[in-house]
Amino acid sequence: MSLSFVIPTVNDAPALARTLRCLHWKDVVEELLVVDGDSSDGTAAVARRFGAQVVNTSPVRGRQLDFGWREARTDLVCFLYPGFCLTERAVRGLVSVFEDPRTAVAAFRVGFRSRDPGLARLSFWYMVRTVLFGMPSGLQALTVRRRDLERLGGIPHWREDNDLYLVRTLRRRGALRLLDEFVYLPPEPFLERGVGNAFRDDLREALAWRRYRVPGYLHES
Numbered sequence: 001m002s003l004s005f006v007i008p009t010v011n012d013a014p015a016l017a018r019t020l021r022c023l024h025w026k027d028v029v030e031e032l033l034v035v036d037g038d039s040s041d042g043t044a045a046v047a048r049r050f051g052a053q054v055v056n057t058s059p060v061r062g063r064q065l066d067f068g069w070r071e072a073r074t075d076l077v078c079f080l081y082p083g084f085c086l087t088e089r090a091v092r093g094l095v096s097v098f099e100d101p102r103t104a105v106a107a108f109r110v111g112f113r114s115r116d117p118g119l120a121r122l123s124f125w126y127m128v129r130t131v132l133f134g135m136p137s138g139l140q141a142l143t144v145r146r147r148d149l150e151r152l153g154g155i156p157h158w159r160e161d162n163d164l165y166l167v168r169t170l171r172r173r174g175a176l177r178l179l180d181e182f183v184y185l186p187p188e189p190f191l192e193r194g195v196g197n198a199f200r201d202d203l204r205e206a207l208a209w210r211r212y213r214v215p216g217y218l219h220e221s
Helices: 013-022 043-049 061-071 088-097 117-133 146-152 162-170 188-193 195-210
Strands: 003-009 031-036 053-056 076-079 103-112 143-145 175-185 218-220
Touching: 003 013, 003 043, 003 061, 003 088, 013 043, 031 043, 031 061, 043 053, 053 061, 061 076, 061 162, 076 088, 076 146, 088 103, 088 175, 103 117, 103 162, 117 175, 117 188, 117 195, 143 146, 146 162, 188 195
Parallel strands: 003 031, 003 076, 031 053, 103 175, 175 218
Antiparallel strands: 076 143, 103 143
């Protein structure tokens, strides 16, 4: 199966460079699509330097994700945010879980390259949220089949919660799979914001969405 990464950006040049350095396995990654929302810091130039295709649109997250997958020519689409990093093993494992036709959505565990104990607890929370609520965060590099996005008619531009909307909708079609591999998030934004604040806001979001839980099943890979 072929795989595209869709990366929405707005003035993310340094973070984008960090992510694209992680995604250099041409035999695994078919396309790198950077959907840029009017950046003024050279983000598009960074994307092209690493061989990524650049799509320009307004800086609205739902619009960026929707435009990105429509440009993809591959079987699978992974939505990844700038600054995040995936290992080669993680990317190969991602493709393999979709060999099972029951798989509708795949997500990674979350890790931080930091020894901060608060970030370790936050990482554990993302796993709990995925297993208990069946609602992985968009931070977990959600991956779906392109044909399912076509059947859905795409991703609504106006929704701020488009990641959870996508998971909730696609779980009607099949399994959500949690991979053993990790997507590594940059710790700085969480430490600047406050780990406690990040956990509180994410917990509130998960509880609000809990009432929308739909039939489906989770397989840990």
